[in-house]
Amino acid sequence: MQSTPLSTEEINELCLQFLETTTKAHPRYYPLFDTLYRTGMRFEDCYSLSRWAIVSPQVVTVQTAKGSDIRTFTESDINPYLWAAIHAQNFSYFNFSYSTIRRYFSLAFPIPNLTVL
Secondary structure, three states: OOOOOOOHHHHHHHHHHHHHHHHHHOOOOHHHHHHHHHHOOOHHHHHOHHHEEEEEOOEEEEEOOOOOOEEEEEHHHOOHHHHHHHHHOOOHHHOOOHHHHHHHHHHHOOOOOOOOO
16 A cells, blocks of 8 residues: 655645654653754754864854754754753763664654655
8 A cells, every 4th residue: 555645735734743642742852853843953963962063152063963064053053952962062861862762752742654764
């Protein structure tokens, strides 16, 4: 059975529904998922504190996990809680594994015929 690709609007709506669910059910995960949604970053880029560099009080950069690209973000791009963690150089609150995040995503917001890599 071949599934129909989702439109950009449908994907956006699913993401917003997921963020709403996360806010209510598991607020600890919300800052990370909110930042991923706002920036389009991969989990690996956002999660690894060693990839982040503070350029100024209003600007941070992150080196991507795939390749040598460096992305620049301002405070408005990043969730406020994650922004504070970056500036404090402390991700202890966000200390969960990639497999935990994958499992949470697939259990909290199952989408038929969607493979989470």
